[in-house]
Amino acid sequence: MKSISVQHLTKRFGSFVAVDNITFDVNPGEIFGFLGANGAGKTTAMRMLCGLSMPSSGEATVAGFDLYKEAEKIKRSIGYMSQKFSLYEDLTIRENIRLYGGIYGLSIPTIKTKTDQLVTALKLEDKANTLVRSLPLGWRQKLAFSVAMIHDPKIVFLDEPTGGVDPITRREFWTMIFEAASRGTTVFVTTHYMDEAEYCNRVSIMVDGGIEAMGTPEELKKKYTSNSIAEMFLQLARKAKRSDD
């Protein structure tokens, strides 16, 4: 069974077609990179799959559940890390973890063990009771990712998780993504760092709301005779008529 299956999904805002008839599948345990320039429609597509936005037309299943009819079941099976920072800055690390554990209905003992595990894994033991506000951005993003994974979701959606983060932390962040994938979690990640695209099992490249290319990084490089994903991305993205928004 596919982890995510999308057929002819479209989203219109008035006369503007943000996502234009996209079709793709994501396999369980896969790291699926969703690439595209700003305004290409990545975030809109992802929001539809998370239930944040209603598609205009098309079909989709997420974790085996129908996007329209089983939205509540989908919500229980996915984790989501928004482009904006999604933790509460005036809560401590421990309080944030506890809150999100509570939101996902984990029992209090589970939340306790999870919190300890998570804090240890992030090496934040001595900072567990400090406000998130005082953490550097890279740490916050790693914490936000761990929190999005707190209920062991089948699929985790990451919307530009490494934006503005230094290269070393990005590297560490991707290590966390690999670990999650190796435990069987499907990772659906948008990014515009092309080096990160090379880490994905498969990537799709969106241009002007449609999927322009899809495949493993190796396949794509061969197909477009480029040395890197970055090079081929520029090739495709130059065709875009839509301006940056």
Place this chain on the structure above:
Amino acid sequence: MKQFLFFVKKEFYHLIRDRQTFFILLGIPVVLILIFGFALTNEVKNSRIAVLDLAKDASSRAIIDRFEASRYFDIQQYLQSNDELEPAFKSGKIRLAVVFPSNFEHELLHGQSATIQLIGDASDPNVSSTLINYATAVIMDYQSSLRDAGEIPLRINTEMRMLYNPQLKGSYNFVPGVMALVLMLVCAMMTSISIVREKEIGTMEVILVSPIRPLSMVFAKMIPYFLLSVVNVISILLLSVFVLDVPIQGNLVLLILECMLFIIASLALGLLISSVSTSQQVAMLFSLMGLMVPTIMLSGFMFPIENMPAPLRFLSNVVPARWFYSTVISVMIKGLDFNYVWKETLILSGMAFFFMAVSIKNFKTRLE
């Protein structure tokens, strides 16, 4: 339910960690009550008055002595003729003039009834009527001391004249007004801002993706503000009873229940504002312009409703504070029971229910 409690806890953290705002919210009612309260009482203590004693006899002297002894009055001038009255008022040096007619003692002892004229500067009607009342009390006190002395009953009539504003329109009781203002501010504005803040910082997105019902998060937000508002009500009542000597005439339980009803209506308004605002600034502007201004202007707190032009009078009907204000006046100041405020209570409940229903219906569970 457990999820709900997690949220309530989180909201308490938000409220308490933002120390500055927290203390401002707790301090506002205290400051407002003290400002309003002492602006009133300071004026009445040691008020400057003038005496025009045309009689210059033992009785008038005795009464003047009582005025001098009173801590409410400070005799500033002894006038010699009626012509000096007007300039004395115009100069602003005095707020009240006490005039003894030339034949005061003669009329008092032989006619058994004499008149003292009290002339107040009613450009500030509250102060002036308070002063006249105090002055009357001073005179009555003298009168009853004459009676106690066993002499035949004598009557001193006081004749009042209110200068500049003879009807004394605009006298108000500020405690209920401050209550309406503070509750509106804390409940509606703070709730709407804190919900919109979640939209702004992006946490709302994460909540919407999660299986929790977004409305339970919103209701969780209301609880700390509800409690904070109840604390504010209690501090306003304590201050007004013990510091300002404004007693609670009616049933305290009824009064607090009515306050809670108004708090709920205000919270619902805050929720409504948050559902139409996109940023914290917009929410604040909506609350200030859409709620605070009508609460001040149209509730009857600053300007009596019966004096308003018909369109504004009509408009005041949709201002929740108007109904709350008259309820508190009735229960707290006049000491009336529920039979006299059921109409206001019903209207407020209806409003609370309506705002709640509309905002729940409007609450977006998806982003655009």
